[in-house]
Amino acid sequence: MTRHAADAPGDAVEDYLDRLLVTLSGSPRQVRHTLAEVEAHLRDAVAEGMAAGLAEPQAQAQAVRRMGPVTGVTGRRTGLARPSLALARRVTLTAALIGGAGLVAIGGAGLVARALLAAKGDAFLTAPWPQASYTRADCARWLAGRPGTRSCVTAMLADHAGDFLLQATAAGLLGLLALAGYFALRRRWRDRATLTALPAGTAEALGTALAAVAAVACFGMALDIEMTQRGVGAGEPWSLGVAAAAAAGVLAMALRRALRRTSA
Amino acid sequence: MRSERLKGHLDMLLLSVLSRGPGHGYEVITRLRERSDGAFELPEGTVYPALHRLEEASLLASAWDVVSGRRRRIYRLTPAGAAALAEQAEQWRDFSGSVARVLGMPAGGMTRRPLSRGAPA
Helix, strand or coil, X not given: CCCCHHHCCCCHHHHHHHHHHHHCCCCHHHHHHHHHHHHHHHHHHHHHHHHCCCCHHHHHHHHHHHHCCHHHHHCCCCCCHHHHHHHHHXXXXXXXXXXXXXXXXXXXXXXXXXXXXXXXXXXXXXCCCCHHHCCHHHHHHHHHHCCCCCXXXXXXXXXXXXXXXXXXXXXXXXXXXXXXXXXXXXXXXXXHHHHCCCCCCHHHHHHXXXXXXXXXXXXXXXXXXHHHCCCCCCHHHHHHHHHHHHHHHHHHHHHHHHHHHHHC | CCHHHHHCCHHHHHHHHHHCCCECHHHHHHHHHXXXXXXXXXXXXXXXXXXXXXXXXXXXXXXXXXXXXXXXXXXXXXXXXXXXXHXXXXXXXXXXXXXXXXXXXXXXXXXXXXXXXXXXX
């Protein structure tokens, strides 16, 4: 690669602009505009210094000295205070969106599981534990919860299916709370520093990737159970896989909207 | 003048400089220095966050233009900025007049003589 003269070391103005570039926060447009403004200012100051008889290096040094530290241009005392708060807020928003979407997806899996339960029964939704892994006391407890059932295995499957549906419902409700918190915080934290602390669409992209990986893993597990255990217990991974795939789709659409807003 | 002392009045001074006509950042700082007879020396970079803040508050507006072969952001005072300047100038006159009376200086004495480097406080 050919080295341009302006890239040569020892140019105080270029060095200053490099330091400013890595210190500035804000949208790409704000950063470009501030950099262009400051460069024009420095070039004017250098020209003025040279017109007054200074050699170029001295004129550059004087222009940079008069401009002051880069933190003066960015308007903050340190390079860490505001970005760390903005970043903490943005990470909180990201966690609330991904966590909320994931929990709502588990709630959705509960709805899918209810449909599978009605269509195929308890044994499709959950697999029985190995015989040696539970005690008579466990059996008695499961049977007590299902008065009309005589088989321990049938009572266990019904109990486990009920547990899964209950946990999925609880997760769904928690997810709705998390998403409500996300939207409330997003309205409150609309300052530019928070909005630009992470690249646009970060939460949506991360959420899409996580949901897609979860969907693939769940579908893989379900298929494995279908092939090795004749489908006994495949209902849980199928329902979770369907919900994860739906979440991935919704988050992918949100990502597309976020990227469109940025490029507009 | 110490830049810390100047910062408290920087917004009013920038609005005042731009009330005489639009200008880019370097022009603004040059006019500020000239109109204060060189008394107002502050790190020139500190003018930019102040200009951006005033623009966000709709007291200034800016547009990009090419001047003397360079692309520059030209700032101009908005009607809201003119109103804010009038209000701040009035407050400053009241304040400086009160200080002058406490110091036993003649009314308007602080505004008759141009402020210059080395002038007694």
